[in-house]
Amino acid sequence: MKKTLRIAIQKSGRLSEQSVKLINECGIHFNNGKSRLKAVSYNFPAEFLFLRDDDIPGYVEDGVADLGIVGENEMVEKAKDVLLIKRLGFSKCRLSLAIPRDKAYTEPSYFQAKNIATSYPRILHQFLKEKQISAHIHEISGSVEIAPSIGLADAVCDIVSSGSTLLSNGLKEVETIFRSEAVLLGNHQASEEKKDLIDQLVFRINSVQAGKGNKYILLNAPKDATEAIVNLLPGMRSPTIVPLAMSGWNSIHSVVQEDQFWEVIEKLREAGAEGILVVPIEKMIL
Ligand code: ATP
């Protein structure tokens, strides 16, 4: 029987939508009824388990799932023996310590002998140990941010992205102790056949990610500006030059990295480029 990869993803929560989107962008599709716990892909040898994110590292360690997608925070907190195969670039957030807004804060020793509420006792413990602080860790599984206002704790250690939840609970962020994004986890003992499928999936993820980090650009330039413009454009190997129907002009095509994009565009305009088109790249095979 042909091997099938089992991939665990979050059933419903902040990782779910983006996890499914990434899998779909890799050309892997499945039908998923809302309440289903399992779905089988009809065009790739993979099946999907929809679970709470807390359970995913354990399922991957035990080999019930071959792969899983979780936040790196969850992976580290659960401390299971799993392989971090790839950082996925979405659900970026940080784990931070926060205290009531009206308290003065200068340094971590503030937390000495304080009561800190968190869902991440292990990561918090590690931070406190490094700073040689002894504090009481009060583990709670949800709604951590209300703990100080109901007298349950002096401070919280919780996930932050914009900080607005903290703010609306009268808290301020004072230390970031961990930075996280979604990661692809794997089991250490994958068979050769499964490793082969995992490599295929990772290859597709890399192509999707490379595409997202780059733009395809097309522009028109007078022939005498072509050389200067080509020198500004790296391209995958080198830019493409196609003559326009109008004599004396070329169309130049190339790939530009997203993070260098605005800087390059300015320089291209200065060098005489006109009619610049910028097109997203769906996948890029390097
Ligand atoms: P579950 O019901 O599956 O246990 P959960 O409530 O534990 O879900 P979510 O709130 O859905 O978890 O968050 C899942 C992961 O998404 C977190 O572990 C973290 O990595 C990331 N995350 C959490 N909050 C944010 C945020 N505000 N912005 C970006 N990413 C976040």
Ligand code: MG
């Ligand atoms: Mg959870």
